[in-house]
Amino acid sequence: MTMSPAEASLREEMARIGAEFRALGLAPGTSGNLSARLDDGWLMTPTNVALGDLVPERISKLDWDGNHLAGDKPTKEAVLHRAFYENRPGTGAVVHLHAPHAVALSCLDGLDAESCIPPITPYFVMRVGRLPLQPYFRPGDPAMGEAVARMADTRSSVLLANHGPVVSGPTLATAKAAMEELEETARLALLLHGRPVRVLGEDEIQPLRETFGAIW
Template identity: 85%
Template sequence: MPREEARLREEMVQTGAAFRALGLAPGTSGNLSARLDDGWLMTPTNVGLGDLVAERISKLDWDGNLLSGDKPTKELVLHRAFYENRPGTGAVVHLHAPHAVALSCLEGLDAESCIAPITPYFVMRVGRLPLLPYFRPGDPAMGEAVGRVAPRQACVLLANHGPVVSAGSLALARAAMEELEETARLALLLHGRPVRVLGEAEIQPLRETFGADW
């Protein structure tokens, strides 16, 4: 097995365990993927993120054919949509993180970005968070909807389902997902209250200094 593939498999195991320890991946929910030169790695179906085994992680080619490991999750359509439509994507994380899922169930969210720019770190690490309609898990239409948004946004929230985050590496995707979940928690704490959000004069320096995508 190539060294980089072996390293990524181990990183996926460690990342899954970290999400489970944080309470962000209950049961067998959630899935991770990472790009390889000759395809991509995907967490298997019906396996909790805290129970991953490196050698059993699915390896797929770019046509979606299974090359090694166990059968991949049915939600691979979410991951593939980012790899195919957002250049530079190196990893994708989808979780049923509780605060983000709770937020996704609220009525009246702004579909352009369902979390307002309430902290600089949300602006820097996540950016605008479009809300996509509800689809049944594994529905190909869900991947099509993500694919339409992916060229301009790295992260999305699926209504009544949860967040999907893409980034250049698994470490960056993990950091963005944790920031998203924490900001969702803050948004729920603030829900129904007058909120001061960051304005354009405060966001522009984040773009210039940190490359924030807002």
Template identity: 60%
Template sequence: MSKETRLREEIVTVGRSLHMRGLSPGSSGNISARLDDGWLLTPTNACLGELDPGDIAKLDWEGNHLAGKPASKEAFLHHAVYAGREDSGAIVHLHCTHSAAVSCLDCLDPHSALPPLTPYFVMRVGRLPLVPYHRPGDPRLGEAISGLVGKHSAVLLANHGPLVSGKTLEAAGYAIEELEETAKLFLLLRQQPVRLLDEEQIEELRQTFGAQW
């Protein structure tokens, strides 16, 4: 089985899993994976729970459509991440409920929209910068994240949702799930005294697991 065939099938599997657990309502969200000769991206207006491997779009690095159905209109977001992070092998972008809810709050730290509540969030996601609002499909959104992705594997798009990259599709999927669970914890704990991880505890995660915080 070729790498491309394997990744097409893996995108279908991950998309179905995310959709079945309510993390990608309707036709929202998109998934991509890097190839040696370009990259794969889920089609526009596609339900992640009903993907067909052959329908997944293939693009080259100039944005030319090579195969499959037309790519998501948010292709430029994925391209900006791949251009800024050579170690990114896959990207997942969702409109999952709790992360999207957090992205609408007006009290967030733009440098780290979610605090270090758990070691797993620090390890799998790291600091989560908030990207100012742009309408869906606005190319300026790609420009806005291009200056962040070199230092961060995940960003939160204001009034929109999370965008997470990983070395593999599995890693990106696990990371965005961890982000969604942390967003849920954050909302549950609002108005309550919270004990965050301190700098010494975060440094231990850096030294032990290579956490980027």
């Protein structure tokens, strides 16, 4: 398969980040998927392949009409990724994991649908922002992508009920950092669950907007 140096480099980066997520325990079994934008389409991790076992040359490549151009068959959850690419300008990468603390949070009843995690740390506000809850859909259901598409223009991340988080970013590195921050904050939220919690107030969030471009 002939490819540009930029595409070859991006494939290598996806395989490396997949292995890092697996090593961190954030991608059990063959769960989770990654994607990244190219000038002539996008790369998507294949179906039924563990993120720790990605082979760069076998990562799927698709065009913007959904045609499979190269590599193995893409994951059925490509609809989640496409929703961000088509509706959130500047999206360069999308990460969806079954990270344990975020998935545990997604199974709780009574979550705030506007943001499943309140602003308990400045880093969550800066790197993730509000985390809206979407209802449960069976994996691969096109309606799942439609639900994400409706909020992608204003939110960079979403939590799927009884499923897990989806995070977008300008690059794979920024999406990876946001996903790790989300998982850590979900862990903190579960540790604090049922206890009185001090959250950041508007007067504390506004400087994060002004200094770091936080979206909250």
